[in-house]
Amino acid sequence: MNGPDFRQILDGLGQGIAILDEKAVVLYWNPWMERASGIPESGAVGRPVVELFPSIDTPSLKRNFKSVLSFGISAYFSNRLHKHLFPFKPLPGSPEGFDRMQQNCVMGPISYGEGKRAVYVTVEDVTETAFYQRKLVELTIRDVLTTAYNRRYFDQRLLEEIERARRYAHELSLIMVDIDHFKAINDRFGHPFGDEALRALVRSCEATMRTTDILARYGGEEFCLILPETGRAEAEAFAERLRAAVEERRVSAYGKETTMTISLGVSSIRDDDDGPAVLHRADEGLYAAKASGRNRAVTVP
Amino acid sequence: MQQTFSELELDALRELMNVGFGLAAVSLSEVIDLRVTLTVPKISVLEAKTIPDFLEGEIDRAPAYSMIEQFFFGRFSGTSFLLVPKEEGKKLAALFGDESSYRDSELDFGSFEREVVVEIGNIVIGACVGKLAEMLKDRVTFQPPRYLGSDVDAVKLRQHLAENEGVALVFKTKFSFSNADAYGLLFLIAANDSIEWTKKAVDEYIEGLA
Structure with missing residues (x-):
């Protein structure tokens, strides 16, 4: 009996999904990730994610990636603290003033194969929210005249x-x-x-x-x-x-x-x-x- | 209420937790270089509705706490609370939040500290609960951690803890980060509906010892 094909959801989703093995090598890269990164799935799968994006190799990322693998927790990369995980350009039509797409990302455990554990990463584009937030903050901390x-x-x-x-x-x-x-x-x-x-x-x-x-x-x-x-x-x-x-x-x-x-x-x-x-x-x-x-x-x- | 667990079962549970938290501490230090020591846990079996009073008694009043709540689900399921005294949160932020990400973040230091405490709290709770569940041969999943505020007191706790029916198992441990010279408190509250399963898992553990 065939269940629903969940892959269709991942393909059509308005946010990024990547799956990384225990060495952070890309196993899956959804169409949204292809579009946002400019890297096709064929160019991402099989390569370590830090090779694709050297800038994401931070102590915080390492800490959380290892914790997800070892403890099975989910880790959260808030836009407030991290700005972004993947250094993507803002999508066309995004508000001005950001060099990089602003993101909220989640990392969690996912099993694959025989008892192996991988890590999924979701990427949500919050550039517009960040833009309005920044604008509001500016309004409350700046002197209008000068x-x-x-x-x-x-x-x-x-x-x-x-x-x-x-x-x-x-x-x-x-x-x-x-x-x-x-x-x-x-x-x-x-x-x-x-x-x-x-x-x-x-x-x-x-x-x-x-x-x-x-x-x-x-x-x-x-x-x-x-x-x-x-x-x-x-x-x-x-x-x-x-x-x-x-x-x-x-x-x-x-x-x-x-x-x-x-x-x-x-x-x-x-x-x-x-x-x-x-x-x-x-x-x-x-x-x-x-x-x-x-x-x-x-x-x- | 103690009669739900025999003295032997409570001893075994304490031992399980101790080993589980010991493993968690080792993993934290090995995996992410977070050197944590955890005290021998204190275990109480309580009527769920008395939990707020119990927690109030267990927390010294002096400092204000940053508090994080996280739900976990498995056959062993419940709520965890992680409390970090305000001053200690600053030390954690200094150790684990690098200064450049603070400067780039456009956050005031309080918000930055909060994000760091949530990140570290998520990992510590995950390691402790995860290892304990592993010892009980269970696998748990976690909801995102929620930050409950930076000056939590008994009144807020009381408002927050829903009135639950039945019995709850409450675990308390004090953890210290030796590389940050900071400490905090961790409470695990196992839900009523996981008590029976927990009791069974503990009994199996005792049988395994015999």
Whole structure:
């Protein structure tokens, strides 16, 4: 008696199914996998999956693959943590902004032959969900006007970065930045021009900072930079580079043009710090820079 | 309620679990370099409805726990709970979640820690339950692990544990990750309908010893 041909389901499924033997050699590769990977079943079957995709050979993959084989568990590769298991290009029509298809993957045990155990992998394309999730997150953590991070995100991130610096015994510095005489710029050129001045400052910061540095709009015309793994001397050098860059930059918009300067307060974390004490010191530094004539950086160690 | 299992059967079950968890620990260390030690399990036979109170008594109140729940199905079936104190979760995340995947993940550290704890929990539960089932000559399958929260207390537990009828076997063990200097608690709750089968499997084990 013939039962249903389950293979038809696998062939027609809107997600990827691969079956790997105990050495991670491909035994089965469904049509969805052919389409997403560009590798036909004939080109995949018989080859170790890490040979097809060297980048998937991570400690986490090894750990989970072995656990599936040895303990018969299923393992889950969430998009949140892993982004993707297979480095596929996004399918045509996917939202912009992703180099790779975003995936949720599951690995589980499946028996084949005489008492042998293999591993099946399912691949679900969640690029669209990830796109909306990313968009929502961006909306809640960015300042709309300047696209710098917002205050809420900054407060949370500062505590995290302080904790991380402590854990790994790394240095961490903070710089508070404020545009000098911002009110005068607004009064003279109008608020839309003032907005452009804020954007120009953010562009100067972005051109000066590393990708690991965190820039946030602290309030009004005041910005704050978190510099992970950065000691006092480097932070002071950074502050001076930024000060000079802003002083040289011409702000032009609506047919008007001006230059501006900034004052900066610099501080680094100390072993005896309580909470975000470094923030208060950087703020004191900023206050001192303003009080002593502006267009300068003052460090409060 | 103890009368469902004789003292001899409970001793045998304890021995089975001990061997099973010992094998699980060895496999975890061999297979994935996760060095785990598991304490001799404590076994209790309880009325199912008293489980929340029992668990409350078994968990020290001091730290908040991250808690994972996972169902397993076989002739030996039930629920497992894995609890990792919050501070210990951080250590696990530092050891098993590589820093680059954290940076790439766009997650805050709490969410990252949670994903790592779920991944490690899934493996530890799978190894322990899998080996125990193997000792009982059974094969189990698992549902995906569910993360129940990072500050689980007795109230939440009570809300969560459905009122079950009948008797349940509850196993408790404390596991420590020696390479992370971290620990957690594992509870297995065997469902009422697998008790009879478990008792039979244990009796067969005792006969095999004689």
